[in-house]
Amino acid sequence: MDKRWRGIGVLAAALFAVNVVARLIIHFGFEGDDTAADRVSLGMFVVIGLILAGVAVVWGRRRPLGAWEADTAAAVAIALLLTVLLGPLLVGDSPFAGGAGTFFAQIWLYLGATGVGTLIGYLVLTALGRDHRSQTLKRYAEAKAAKPRKVVRR
Incomplete structure (x- = not known):
């Protein structure tokens, strides 16, 4: 359980850190320029999306969708409140x-x-057949194919 909360906390901290860096860049570099501030904000949202796409790929390979999605939602909620x-x-x-x-x-x-x-991260993972469910179904199919058929006498 401790390991699970550690992952949530690290993800929330990383998302919040991206926001803090973007705010500091806007504050010190582009104080009065709204166009540049909008570009930095857009870049921040792209980086946050890429981080979560990576998390979906890494966590989606190891755990079922319900488990890692709940952890991701908790981390996003914490990071959103902090942001x-x-x-x-x-x-x-x-x-x-x-x-x-x-x-x-x-x-x-x-x-x-x-x-x-x-x-996007989960759809790419699923399209490649690397998600937890696809791997489980693949192992099941291989196990069923490996067993010889039982001969039934009549």
């Missing part, structure tokens, strides 16, 4: 400084990026 509530405080803003629309838009964008990243 939305604690992230703005690191650069001197309030979480609600941009208004309710900006606050909820950030939540929806974050959930969209994480959902798309996870989905």
